[in-house]
Amino acid sequence: MQYVQEVEKHLKTTDYEEAQRNEIVQEMVEKILEQQKQGVTARKLFDLTPTEYVTSLTVKAERSPGEPTTGKGWLFLDGALLVLGAMMLISGISAFFQGQTLGIAVLVVTGIVGGFAMIILRKYSAEMRTGKKGSTLRYILMAVLVVAVWMVVMTGVQLIIPPAINVAFDPTVTTIIGVIILGLRWYIKRQKNIPSL
Known part of the structure; x- marks a missing residue:
């Protein structure tokens, strides 16, 4: 899947750790495989270029507050x-x-x-x-x-x-x-x- 490969390449330029990158890619592949049965391509599914997709993940991560500390x-x-x-x-x-x-x-x-x-x-x-x-x-x-x-x-x-x-x-x-x-x-x-x- 070229789309996934492009996303992986762009993810390596971010601050995500390897485990986080693998998790993101795994979730994306699961979504793509699920929609492929209905003939929906990755590009159509996410409606973003690989670069835009990675950027949107980074923006979400910056906006999302960390889990509250309740210890x-x-x-x-x-x-x-x-x-x-x-x-x-x-x-x-x-x-x-x-x-x-x-x-x-x-x-x-x-x-x-x-x-x-x-x-x-x-x-x-x-x-x-x-x-x-x-x-x-x-x-x-x-x-x-x-x-x-x-x-x-x-x-x-x-x-x-x-x-x-x-x-x-x-x-x-x-x-x-x-x-x-x-x-x-x-x-x-x-x-x-x-x-x-």
Whole structure:
């Protein structure tokens, strides 16, 4: 099949790996053989020259987003960075008016709790999106419970961990670190295509 050979030749000039090229050609051959029984040629079937066909594949690949990353480790990291970055930013800005930022131990523990909280809330928000009966109420109750646990943990860490370990940074430093963490979270979220809550 000359059409297939031409497509193969053009595919070798693209960034596709050999396994991907073989898969594309295999799918194309199956379509051609299926339509040949009805007298339809490859050119008529695809209505494109071999060059145009390969170009159309490349355009589709560029437009198609990657598969969302839904592994719990990545979801935890996404939630932890979001909460930690936001808390550092809020703590840093507030300290310009109130005098002192939250200690680093409190902030880190808050981030860890936030990571687990986001995994839990994702489950209930997914139920809510599917319209499952009672899902909205369950989501609200779980959100309230998560915030309550979060506040208890924060208070507990502040009371238990001594100031020598729970060091409070300068407001400017805390704010800058918060911005950097949020930027890192945005970058990882984009690179890994982590879905939003």
